[in-house]
Amino acid sequence: MKLQKISSAKCFDGEQLRYVHYSDVLQCEMKFSIFLPPKAKEGAVPVIYWLSGLTCTDENFVTKAGAQEYASDFGVAIVAPDTSPRGIDVPDDPEEAYDFGLGAGFYLNATQEPWSKHYNMYDYIVHELPQLIASEFPINSDLSSISGHSMGGHGALTIALKNPELFRSVSAFAPICSPMQCPWGQKAFGNYLGDDESRWKKYDTIELIRKSTERLPILIDQGDADNFLEAQLKPKLLEQAAMAADYPISLRIQSGYDHSYFFVASFIGEHIKFHAKNLL
Numbered sequence: 001m002k003l004q005k006i007s008s009a010k011c012f013d014g015e016q017l018r019y020v021h022y023s024d025v026l027q028c029e030m031k032f033s034i035f036l037p038p039k040a041k042e043g044a045v046p047v048i049y050w051l052s053g054l055t056c057t058d059e060n061f062v063t064k065a066g067a068q069e070y071a072s073d074f075g076v077a078i079v080a081p082d083t084s085p086r087g088i089d090v091p092d093d094p095e096e097a098y099d100f101g102l103g104a105g106f107y108l109n110a111t112q113e114p115w116s117k118h119y120n121m122y123d124y125i126v127h128e129l130p131q132l133i134a135s136e137f138p139i140n141s142d143l144s145s146i147s148g149h150s151m152g153g154h155g156a157l158t159i160a161l162k163n164p165e166l167f168r169s170v171s172a173f174a175p176i177c178s179p180m181q182c183p184w185g186q187k188a189f190g191n192y193l194g195d196d197e198s199r200w201k202k203y204d205t206i207e208l209i210r211k212s213t214e215r216l217p218i219l220i221d222q223g224d225a226d227n228f229l230e231a232q233l234k235p236k237l238l239e240q241a242a243m244a245a246d247y248p249i250s251l252r253i254q255s256g257y258d259h260s261y262f263f264v265a266s267f268i269g270e271h272i273k274f275h276a277k278n279l280l
Helices: 059-064 068-074 121-136 151-162 183-193 197-203 205-211 229-233 235-245 261-279
Strands: 004-011 014-023 028-036 045-051 077-081 139-149 170-173 218-223 250-254
Touching: 014 059, 014 068, 014 121, 028 059, 028 068, 028 121, 045 121, 045 151, 045 261, 059 077, 059 261, 068 077, 068 261, 077 121, 121 139, 121 151, 139 151, 139 261, 151 170, 151 197, 151 205, 151 218, 170 261, 183 197, 183 229, 197 205, 205 235, 218 229, 218 235, 218 261, 235 250, 250 261
Parallel strands: 045 077, 045 139, 139 170, 170 218, 218 250
Antiparallel strands: 004 014, 014 028, 028 077
């Protein structure tokens, strides 16, 4: 299947677009959204990749975060992919739980059956999707940053730390900082990657921070009223690991904010400004 447009809308003098295509990496149809600022009419623009969290599709961020106004002002594109492969042949959590399977790809390459055929979101985000975007849209792929929320924050941080040459900056809202040390991550990693925890370490931000030799600008916002803060997110562990590795990060604890897109919308402008500073 070639790239097919699903919808388009004028937004802050730019365009909010949605497409479907067949992914060879995921072996299924995939949808993504892309915002093109008005500057894209004049030539190639920088791009921010946004990775969403559990249960989300490409549309949650687009409709709830209010990012288009800031992206338009700074002249950057935003690409928002789906969070997992989808389709009638794509396996899901047998218990239909929200934290595994469809809508919960965890931005890794699965090694275990039956997940390994489709659940290769890492390769999709790092390789296939950027190549497609660069070939079809006025995007300067040498000027890329990445951001995300919750599971997507985990994805943004791990992908950037594993590929610092591809990104100018990385940011996250309420990221799962150490999937190896929380129930969400342990369930996902155990199923997707098996029992060998050496495979888990390849997708754990804390483990990657400890081994990183390059330094990217990192901005993280975390609400202190987030009901997942202690059990699932564990930002204190990331702060400790960064200090031990002498890896500078900006971790801001925001008073009274929860895990929702109201939180994301409150600070998305600052995150886009942060990325624009490193992209422009």
